[in-house]
Amino acid sequence: MAIPGAVDEAAIREALRLQQADPDAHDRSLIVERLGWTPEERLEANATFLRFYLSLRPDGPLIRD
Amino acid sequence: MPALQADEIFACLGRHKVSYVVIGGLAAVLHGSPLPTLDVDICPSREPGSLEGLAAALREMDARIRTPDSPEGLRFACDAQFLGSLRLVNLVTRFGDLDVAFEPSGTTGFSDLEPRAVVMTIKEMELRVAALGDLIRSKEAASRPKDQRSLPLLRLLLEEVEKRRREPCS
Numbered sequence: 001m002a003i004p005g006a007v008d009e010a011a012i013r014e015a016l017r018l019q020q021a022d023p024d025a026h027d028r029s030l031i032v033e034r035l036g037w038t039p040e041e042r043l044e045a046n047a048t049f050l051r052f053y054l055s056l057r058p059d060g061p062l063i064r065d
Numbered sequence: 066m067p068a069l070q071a072d073e074i075f076a077c078l079g080r081h082k083v084s085y086v087v088i089g090g091l092a093a094v095l096h097g098s099p100l101p102t103l104d105v106d107i108c109p110s111r112e113p114g115s116l117e118g119l120a121a122a123l124r125e126m127d128a129r130i131r132t133p134d135s136p137e138g139l140r141f142a143c144d145a146q147f148l149g150s151l152r153l154v155n156l157v158t159r160f161g162d163l164d165v166a167f168e169p170s171g172t173t174g175f176s177d178l179e180p181r182a183v184v185m186t187i188k189e190m191e192l193r194v195a196a197l198g199d200l201i202r203s204k205e206a207a208s209r210p211k212d213q214r215s216l217p218l219l220r221l222l223l224e225e226v227e228k229r230r231r232e233p234c235s
Contacts, residue, residue, distance in 0.1 A: 027218055030099035031225050039095045039185040039194075043071060046094045049101040050069050060066030060103070064133075 066136070069161035072188050074105050077126055077160070079190055081118035084110035086178045087194045088169055088203070093215070095185055096197050098222055100215055104162035108195070110175040111167060116145035119165075123148075126158035171206025172199065197223050 018025060034042055054060065071091060078085060087095065089106025109119050120143050129138025138157040141147070148154075148165075156163045168174045182193040195203075201219050204212035 024221055027099070027221055028225065031097055031218075031222050034097040034099055035225060035229065037097075039192075040187050042094050042097060043091075043187055046091070046101050047069065047071070050103065053101075054066065054068055058066070059136075064103075 067157070067159060067161050069103060069105065071105050071161070072190075073160040074126065074158065074163055075187060075190050075192060077122045078107070078119070081122040081125070082115070083118040083122055084112060084115040084175065084179075085119075085193070086175060086182045087192055088166065088178070088200065089164065090215070092194045092200055093197075093219060093222070095187075095192075095194050096183075096200075096222060097226070098215075098218060100218055104164055106164040106166060106169075108166050108169055108172070108175050108178055110179075111149060113145065113149075116149050120145045120148055123156065123158070123163075126160055126163070128156040128158045128163065131155040131157045131162065169203045169207075171203045197226060 022028075034045070037045070075087075085107040086092075087106070088108045089104075090098075090100065090102030091105050093100065094102055109115060123143045128143060130141050131138050136157075151165070152168050153164070153166045156165065169178075172178055178195045178199055179193060181196040181199060183196060185192050185194050197219065201216065201223060204216055204219065
């Protein structure tokens, strides 16, 4: 049984191995998470990001591409 | 810079009965892309009634032409005739930035994209969102650095969506 707060070295090693074995895994996990949302929830997530971004940079990005 | 209120832009376009397809980064977000976007991109119909509606909607949103030198944008005579003469215009509105592309790269415009567009409901509004395959096709054709950056993620998204279509219970 895992001790709460204890570092699980084996789990960390496995997580790092998986990240290196599949560089797309993180992006895929973000996509899978969003595919579980409704389009309205996806739009709200974008708006939430922009509110956060503009709280840091009220003038918007330095460059627009 | 005004915060993007995409739902207000869609509501205004809807009130003025504009026929359009959502394209670009926000269309990708609506399909499930995790890449955030700062603006709304649309591909409107060139049908005269829709162009009249688009002009009225843009006037209601106080749309101005975006330029690097003037953050508040440039006023312009916003009518159907002027809009009909354009291929692309980048606008700033009171609800945030809106890019209007009549012929997105790699497509011939609304009549090309609309048949495959996916209908999505946002706040009780039915939006036509360009198909993911069409978004990829357009970005491949445009091939700007920003398109090249987003393409791997869009292809990954398409792969995941197609996998779910093949295996609906997974």
